Amino acid sequence: MTQPVVHHVIHDHSAPVFDTCALTYDQRLMRRRVLTSDGGTAFLVDLQQTTSLNDGDLLVLDDGRHVRVTAAAEPLYRVAGDLARLAWHIGNRHMPCQFAGDHLLILRDPVIGHMLADHLGAQVEDVEAPFVPEGGAYGHGRTLPHAH
Known part of the structure; x- marks a missing residue:
């Protein structure tokens, strides 16, 4: 039996x-990669272009x-304090950041942790x-280059 293949992603969370398939923030940026679902099914993701997958997106296997x-x-x-000021400094370093009410979440980086x-x-x-940072101003998920 051949391995199932994913050629497209849908955003219908229902x-x-x-x-x-649980993936870290960095793993959710892909074009072509073999993945194994949480239940043990291996499949190939073969998308037309590099895509930022969001929590809840659906990978559509070729068998439906x-x-x-x-x-x-x-x-x-987990970063707490003067959130507006801290978020400005995090954003100024182009770090993805998740706003979580009374704190921020960022990827662990000792240099940034020391600065903060x-x-x-x-x-x-x-x-x-789980890390689900705020999307960019021009789309959902991470900010990728955009065409005008």
Whole structure:
């Protein structure tokens, strides 16, 4: 039996799913890659262009089944303090950032963690959690180059 192939992604979060596939933020940027679903089914993702997959997107297998992408837990910093000021500094360094009410979540980076805690007075805590950062102004998910 040949391996199922994914040629497109849909954003219909209500469609029935066959399985899920937990991926980190970096893993959710892809064009061509072999993945294994959480239930153990291997499949090839072969998209026309590099795509940023969002938590909840559906990979459509060539046999019609759907695999839901989920954000996997990964090493992050939980950042608290003067959120507007801290978010400005994080954005100024072009770091993806998830707004979570009374704190921010960012990918763990010791240099940025040091800057936030020691130079900007933030409370920085190591956590493991799914990471779904704010999308760019020109689309959903991470900001990719855009054509005019």
